[in-house]
Amino acid sequence: MSTTTGVRSVALLEHAIDYTSLALAGIGPEHLDAPTPCAAWTLRDLLDHMDDALAAFTEAALVGEIDLGPVPPAPELDRLVERLRQRACALLAAWRARYGDEPVRIGDGRLEAGVLAGVGALEIAVHGWDVATACGRDHPLPSALADALLEVAADVVAAGDRGRRFAPARPTDSADAGERLLAFLGR
16 A cells, blocks of 8 residues: 555545444444344444454454454444444554555455555445434534545445445435435445
8 A cells, every 4th residue: 555545545544433433422222123224234233244344444454354254243232332443443553554555355356455445434434324324313424524435436336236235326416425425325
């Protein structure tokens, strides 16, 4: 990862984590069965997915690969939200300490480290919005973050991802970058 790409990716991760940390505040047991913008997922499903994703993105920075093996079960809600915060701090520290531009191995493939860090920021921020939405809170994506994530999404979300990882894009004529990002990702 070049110095410029690395600094930009880490700054994007930091912004996404800050945004999502606010979304995690105030989750209660009454929210766990709430539907999320991710089709067929409850908030608990989403939190479990976030726990796994944060661990995987940290592993990518630390060892240069992501193990696609089974995920251990997540703890109860209070411990899970705290573990998400701890994992986010560990992820940020790992990406700040990462040197070099070696690609990260994911299964049989490889992905440039800076691109993967951008994908991590995209995942973290959009799922932060999902969490807030599931809890009934208005928590719009900040424009600067959404603008940067729109660039990442345009580069990494392929037609084959639609219907599997993302819903079809929704039309929008909004000038708001957050709304455009969410529409692009089918939310």
